[in-house]
Amino acid sequence: MPHDLAPMDLSDATSAELADRAAALNAAYRNHSAFAVMSRAMDDPSVGTVALVSSFGAESVVLLHMLSVMDRRRPVLFLETGMLFRETLDYQRDLAERFGLTDLRLIRPDDAALAAVDPDGTLNTRDTDACCAVRKVRPLEQALAPFDAWITGRKRFQSGTRAALEFFEPDGARLKINPLACWTPEDVRDYMDNNRLPRHPLVAKGFPSIGCAPCTTAVAPGEDPRAGRWRGKTKEECGIHFVNGRMVRGPAPKADETMGETIVAKDIVAEDRGVEAPAPELAADAPAAPVIARDDGFSAEDWHAPFDALADLTEAGAAAVDVPSDADPAALAGRLDAARIIRVDFPSFSDGRGFTIARRLREMGYTGRLRARGVIADQYAMARRSGFDEVEVAPQLAARQPEDQWLARAQWRANDYQARLRG
Amino acid sequence: MYQYDDFDRAFLDERNRQFRAQVERRVDGALTEDEFKPLRLMNGVYLQLHAYMLRVAIPYGTLRSDQMRALADLAERWDRGYGHFTTRQNIQYNWPRLADIPDMLDHLATVGLHAIQTSGNTIRNVTADHFSGAAADEIADPRPVAELLRQWSTDHPEFQFLPRKFKIAITGSPNDRAVTRSHDIGLRMIERGGEAGFEVLVGGGLGRTPLIGQVLRDFLPRADLLPYVESILAAYNAAGRRDNKYKARLKITVLEGGLDEFRDAVEAEFPARRAAFTGVDQALLADITDFFAPPAFRDADEGLLDAARAVDPVFRAWTDTNLHPHRRADHAIVTLSLKAHGATPGDATAEQMRAMADLADAYGYGELRISHEQNVILPHVPKDALPALHRELKAQGLATANVGLASDIIACPGMDYCALATARSIPVAQAIALALEEREAEVGQLKIKISGCINACGHHHVGHIGILGLDRAGVENYQITLGGDGTERAAIGERTGPGFPADRIVPAIERLVDAYLDLREDADEPFIDTYRRVGMDPFKAALYDQAGDTAHAA
Numbered sequence: 014m015p016h017d018l019a020p021m022d023l024s025d026a027t028s029a030e031l032a033d034r035a036a037a038l039n040a041a042y043r044n045h046s047a048f049a050v051m052s053r054a055m056d057d058p059s060v061g062t063v064a065l066v067s068s069f070g071a072e073s074v075v076l077l078h079m080l081s082v083m084d085r086r087r088p089v090l091f092l093e094t095g096m097l098f099r100e101t102l103d104y105q106r107d108l109a110e111r112f113g114l115t116d117l118r119l120i121r122p123d124d125a126a127l128a129a130v131d132p133d134g135t136l137n138t139r140d141t142d143a144c145c146a147v148r149k150v151r152p153l154e155q156a157l158a159p160f161d162a163w164i165t166g167r168k169r170f171q172s173g174t175r176a177a178l179e180f181f182e183p184d185g186a187r188l189k190i191n192p193l194a195c196w197t198p199e200d201v202r203d204y205m206d207n208n209r210l211p212r213h214p215l216v217a218k219g220f221p222s223i224g225c226a227p228c229t230t231a232v233a234p235g236e237d238p239r240a241g242r243w244r245g246k247t248k249e250e251c252g253i254h255f256v257n258g259r260m261v262r263g264p265a266p267k268a269d270e271t272m273g274e275t276i277v278a279k280d281i282v283a284e285d286r287g288v289e290a291p292a293p294e295l296a297a298d299a300p301a302a303p304v305i306a307r308d309d310g311f312s313a314e315d316w317h318a319p320f321d322a323l324a325d326l327t328e329a330g331a332a333a334v335d336v337p338s339d340a341d342p343a344a345l346a347g348r349l350d351a352a353r354i355i356r357v358d359f360p361s362f363s364d365g366r367g368f369t370i371a372r373r374l375r376e377m378g379y380t381g382r383l384r385a386r387g388v389i390a391d392q393y394a395m396a397r398r399s400g401f402d403e404v405e406v407a408p409q410l411a412a413r414q415p416e417d418q419w420l421a422r423a424q425w426r427a428n429d430y431q432a433r434l435r436g
Numbered sequence: 437m438y439q440y441d442d443f444d445r446a447f448l449d450e451r452n453r454q455f456r457a458q459v460e461r462r463v464d465g466a467l468t469e470d471e472f473k474p475l476r477l478m479n480g481v482y483l484q485l486h487a488y489m490l491r492v493a494i495p496y497g498t499l500r501s502d503q504m505r506a507l508a509d510l511a512e513r514w515d516r517g518y519g520h521f522t523t524r525q526n527i528q529y530n531w532p533r534l535a536d537i538p539d540m541l542d543h544l545a546t547v548g549l550h551a552i553q554t555s556g557n558t559i560r561n562v563t564a565d566h567f568s569g570a571a572a573d574e575i576a577d578p579r580p581v582a583e584l585l586r587q588w589s590t591d592h593p594e595f596q597f598l599p600r601k602f603k604i605a606i607t608g609s610p611n612d613r614a615v616t617r618s619h620d621i622g623l624r625m626i627e628r629g630g631e632a633g634f635e636v637l638v639g640g641g642l643g644r645t646p647l648i649g650q651v652l653r654d655f656l657p658r659a660d661l662l663p664y665v666e667s668i669l670a671a672y673n674a675a676g677r678r679d680n681k682y683k684a685r686l687k688i689t690v691l692e693g694g695l696d697e698f699r700d701a702v703e704a705e706f707p708a709r710r711a712a713f714t715g716v717d718q719a720l721l722a723d724i725t726d727f728f729a730p731p732a733f734r735d736a737d738e739g740l741l742d743a744a745r746a747v748d749p750v751f752r753a754w755t756d757t758n759l760h761p762h763r764r765a766d767h768a769i770v771t772l773s774l775k776a777h778g779a780t781p782g783d784a785t786a787e788q789m790r791a792m793a794d795l796a797d798a799y800g801y802g803e804l805r806i807s808h809e810q811n812v813i814l815p816h817v818p819k820d821a822l823p824a825l826h827r828e829l830k831a832q833g834l835a836t837a838n839v840g841l842a843s844d845i846i847a848c849p850g851m852d853y854c855a856l857a858t859a860r861s862i863p864v865a866q867a868i869a870l871a872l873e874e875r876e877a878e879v880g881q882l883k884i885k886i887s888g889c890i891n892a893c894g895h896h897h898v899g900h901i902g903i904l905g906l907d908r909a910g911v912e913n914y915q916i917t918l919g920g921d922g923t924e925r926a927a928i929g930e931r932t933g934p935g936f937p938a939d940r941i942v943p944a945i946e947r948l949v950d951a952y953l954d955l956r957e958d959a960d961e962p963f964i965d966t967y968r969r970v971g972m973d974p975f976k977a978a979l980y981d982q983a984g985d986t987a988h989a990a
Contacts, residue, residue, distance in 0.1 A: 052855075341674070394593070398593035428593060432718070434662065435712055
């Protein structure tokens with residue numbers, strides 16, 4: 014049991030020892046989920062004292078919520094750079110109060126340092142790296158001095174430099190813990206949905222990744238979520254995160270090229286300062302439209318007319334109706350004859366209300382097309398047995414769970430206890 | 437007892453094949469742990485503190501001897517030589533390798549056992565009175581209905597992603613040994629005007645918010661069972677909270693909206709659900725019932741038992757505590773205690789499991805039961821076989837004469853195994869059992885239940901003495917509740933006051949026992965009745981009165 018062991022002396026860890034420790038921890042926690050990694054790591058004597066570093070950005074609420082569930086007295090470091098959005102500061106206060114965080118530490122830039130390099134607050138327009146250094150990197154280094162390890166919200170999907178991210182990595186003199194390393198955007202969304210967590214107010218305005226106000230812009234639909242950070246610059250990281258123990262300041266290197274190499278910091282910002290680049294094109298191989306999964310596999314969408322929301326329906330009803338997961342299908346009574354297709358939304362695959370909605374619609378006598386949106390391949394048989402005809406599969410999900418994974422469950426009529434009991 | 441037919445076998449084989457493929461995708465890295473989690477939970481695989489854990493269902497607590505041997509095989513071949521019987525008629529293996537679990541499931545399938553829906557937000561293993569089919573006080577054997585519910589709930593397409601887990605228990609006896617009032621649905625088999633049916637209770641539960649189940653329907657005709665239970669589940673699936681896992685159980689839905697509102701939703705759902713059942717389910721129930729016909733009981737000589745009792749005081753003590761009245765006067769229900777003093781409650785070694793299977797074959801028509809009190813039962817033993825059975829049990833360390841006594845403690849796995857636990861529970865149970873061993877026969881019936889966190893897996897809320905282990909600023913602290921009862925007189929225990937640190941919890945329990953011995957009217961008044969008569973105050977004084985503390989410490 015971890016709590017029975019005396020803590021190791023971690024104060025003068027060498028880089029080789031740190032790398033060994035990270036490797037051992039990665040092996041020990043290989044099979045663990047995000048929550049388990051974080052909660053165990055906070056009490057693991059081979060990790061030492063731990064702080065959560067949070068930007069209170071678009072996805073920060075996940076780790077803050079986990080921490081509040083585990084132990085709300087743990088230290089949370091918040092980098093107040095002096096350049097943040099008003100919305101971020103409001104959100105930070107709201108979350109800290111909601112979660113009852115009792116050791117929230119606001120980390121501010123050193124006044125003397127600011128006076129020396131950025132007296133008028135315009136350094137970001139001349140040298141973003143220098144600005145990050147004085148407002149984020151150095152203050153954080155000082156704030157982290159008493160800790161052996163820190164928790165970040167970085168995830169593999171976020172950028173090329175993060176594609177090989179592990180739960181534990183050596184980071185200068187201490188360990189960095191990335192509990193969400195393996196999470197996909199869907200995992201983050203599910204966690205927020207399932208726990209009804211408040212979103213950062215700027216997310217609704219098109220900011221999926223949020224840093225300092227001068228260096229963050231909105232992104233277009235389909236664009237990389239971090240495209241709005243340092244837009245027009247080749248910069249991907251602010252400098253508080255490293256690759257293989259080195260600060261990354263250049264273009265995103267391929268993960269396998271960075272192994273054991275030094276990434277040289279390069280000031281490329283001056284070349285195009287102040288110029289906003291156009292939003293990049295969608296990646297060429299990204300599927301553009303959802304596909305429809307049926308017993309014979311994937312088909313292209315064949316319903317091209319718009320769906321009417323259940324809440325907006327007139328007395329006469331509509332040919333295509335969208336039913337949200339919290340709807341009572343009884344609201345459609347008397348209007349089912351007009352419907353040719355009904356689409357039931359699953360806000361997350363773990364929210365099974367839509368299965369009961371489908372069963373109720375069939376019990377009410379609806380015989381038209383019934384479509385599920387938001388379930389995964391492993392639920393295809395459940396959807397069919399509950400009364401759905403088909404599943405609308407989002408492009409990203411179709412890429413991750415290709416047609417064969419859906420076809421594997423096409424024999425849904427076999428081995429069905431409900432059929433046996435109902436005759 | 438129920439035997440799988442071709443349908444059951446084909447279902448289980450296909451299910452195990454699917455899970456094997458999912459495990460392979462996990463092991464080779466194609467699935468991350470977060471993606472794999474809902475899939476493994478549907479098949480009873482948890483990630484515990486040190487390793488994966490496999491929880492195998494023992495439907496309605498009934499086992500054949502060959503099934504018990506298969507459980508022993510699992511412990512020996514793929515685990516560390518033992519298994520842990522839980523408080524919900526399951527057995528857990530705490531050290532399997534993930535890559536081995538598909539083989540374990542295939543081995544279980546050869547004897548008609550599985551781990552389906554032993555975890556996750558779905559309908560869990562349906563539990564039943566562990567004396568079903570044997571007890572003298574039984575109105576009807578609940579196991580055929582429990583098997584029908586098992587089949588209905590297995591892979592039910594609507595209810596695999598409920599707001600939270602869902603537990604059903606059923607009893608066919610007026611003396612409730614299945615804790616039906618602490619379940620999401622409790623079913624009590626009753627008769628009205630000659631017609632067989634059920635009293636349906638909903639919204640019971642322990643955990644953070646302990647609540648006693650309420651009567652949703654005072655009489656439900658037998659043939660309406662599946663559509664009615666399905667209506668309850670549908671109403672819950674639609675209305676249960678999904679914003680906070682600690683408020684997602686049915687008990688909170690019923691508490692917040694009121695019983696009447698929930699009943700209206702169920703009744704509105706019912707007509708269409710009822711119409712979908714054509715009677716095939718009742719024909720299947722009749723077939724299932726045939727499987728549970730009692731064994732061909734032989735006549736036994738009761739005189740032998742009395743003679744053995746007269747000459748052997750150890751045997752007499754064991755028969756006083758570990759036997760219950762059987763439906764036939766010349767048979768007895770025998771409880772084998774898995775609570776040897778100082779051992780881990782509910783643990784059984786592979787060797788013990790095989791020995792119990794052999795004894796069931798030799799003395800008990802090949803049948804065994806698992807109780808929610810974590811003991812094993814031989815439901816049908818001819819009374820003239822008891823002395824020989826007792827001799828063999830002694831040799832296996834299974835003859836502890838403490839059923840229902842102070843050391844027959846229910847305890848969750850606690851911080852030694854469980855990722856959620858905030859305190860140890862097994863070492864506390866062991867220490868209490870040792871401290872009370874010498875005088876527990878004098879103390880009589882006393883149910884002590886210990887949970888290692890507020891999720892209450894050790895059922896401490898319904899213990900006569902309940903103990904809840906918490907973490908107070910990194911230090912284990914144990915709160916005490918008194919007066920809980922899981923039977924037909926169901927009650928939630930009341931907190932005594934501040935908790936005790938780990939090194940002072942055992943003396944505190946001893947002070948409670950001393951107080952009871954002083955307060956009781958006579959040896960026939962059990963602890964719970966004394967508590968109900970005198971109330972909390974004298975026990976509180978015994979616990980917290982400093983003078984008393986010193987006197988006892990001296």
